[in-house]
Amino acid sequence: MSTTLNIALIQSNLYWEDPVKNRKMFEDKIDTIPDYVDLIVLPEMFTTGFTMKPKNIAQSEGDGTVExxxxxxxxxxxxxxxxxxxLENGKFFNRLYFVPPVGTLEIYDKKHTFTLAGEDEVYEAGKEKLIFEYKGFSICPMICYDLRFPVWSRNTEDYDVLIYVANWPKKRINAWDTLLKARAVENMAYCIGVNRIGTDGADFEYPGHSAVYDVLGEPMVYSEAEEILYATLDKAHIENTRKKLRFLEDRDSFNLIG
Known part of the structure; x- marks a missing residue:
């Protein structure tokens, strides 16, 4: 079992509604990442940008990107x-994939569709939280607007890492910074947020602010530039801090019914 997890966060501009160009762009960036990295995290809708017109994208592009x-x-x-x-069974999803080098891939459909942009009218909302294991770490991935809902991310499963992939605009970036740190502190878990930069086809500006926070909410990496960020997560930091402070033992018990 690994005691550390080396991650790379790719903070990038995106080509609007152009999966072919985006895959090529990310492939070029991935080629520069050192061999020791265990996990690469990409933004939300990394092949298209946050479009509310999924019908502009060829139906085959979802399967093509997974491949x-x-x-x-x-x-x-x-x-x-x-x-x-x-696209699945005639419905569009904002779907996150975890793809390991060997083994079974995992999926998570965005639970909280962004009603302010009409995402709820275009994409189906997910219903299931995902926790997966990788190299000795228990990881919970979520998508953008999910960040605003602490009950959904509450660490009742003793996961080690929260990941948020996003297209979070500049005008509300203070909330992104604040909530990423809060999710780390309240869940006593590493919290990773990967945002995009640049301006999309709907004229929304994105400032980056991708970051990693440790179990106590201390920033490990942060950037507003187009670049790849690196961090090493340490299992001992999680275990020792939780053993010393024991805050999770006092968490409220509840069941989600809706």
């Missing part, structure tokens, strides 16, 4: 996480 992620994971011996537009 691309599998190929990248195998070629570079690294796991990958990111969300894409996916």
């Amino acid at each position: 691309w992620m599998k190929r990248m994971a195998q070629q570079y011996n690294v796991a990958m996480v990111g969300s894409i537009i996916f």
Whole structure:
């Protein structure tokens, strides 16, 4: 069992509604990532940007991107996480994939669709929380607007790492910074947030602010530039802090019914 997890966060501009160009762009960036990295995290809807017009995207692109992620994971011996537009049974999903270099991929459909942008009218909301295991770490991935809902992310499963992939705009970036730190502190878990930069086809500006916070909410990495960020997560930091402070033992018990 690994005691550390090396992660790379790719903070990038995106080509609007152009999966082919975005895959090529990310492939070029991935080629520069060192061999020691275990997990690469990409933004929300990393092949298109946060579009409310999924019908502009060819139906085959979802499966095509999943196959691309599998190929990248195998070629570079690294796991990958990111969300894409996916069409299934006539319905569109903002779907996150965890793709390991070997083994079974995992999926998470965005629970909280962003009503302010009409996402709820276009994409189906997910119903299931996902926790997966990778290299000795228990990881809970979520998508953008999920960050505003602490009950959904509450650490009742004793996971080690929270991941948020996002297209979070500049005008509300203070909330992003504040809530990422809060999720780390209240859940006593590493919290990773990967945002995009640049301006999208709907004229929304994105400032980055991708970051990693440790179990006590201390920032480990942070950036407002187009770059790849690196961090090493330490299992001992999680276990020792929880053993010393024991805050999770006092958490409220509840069941989600809706």
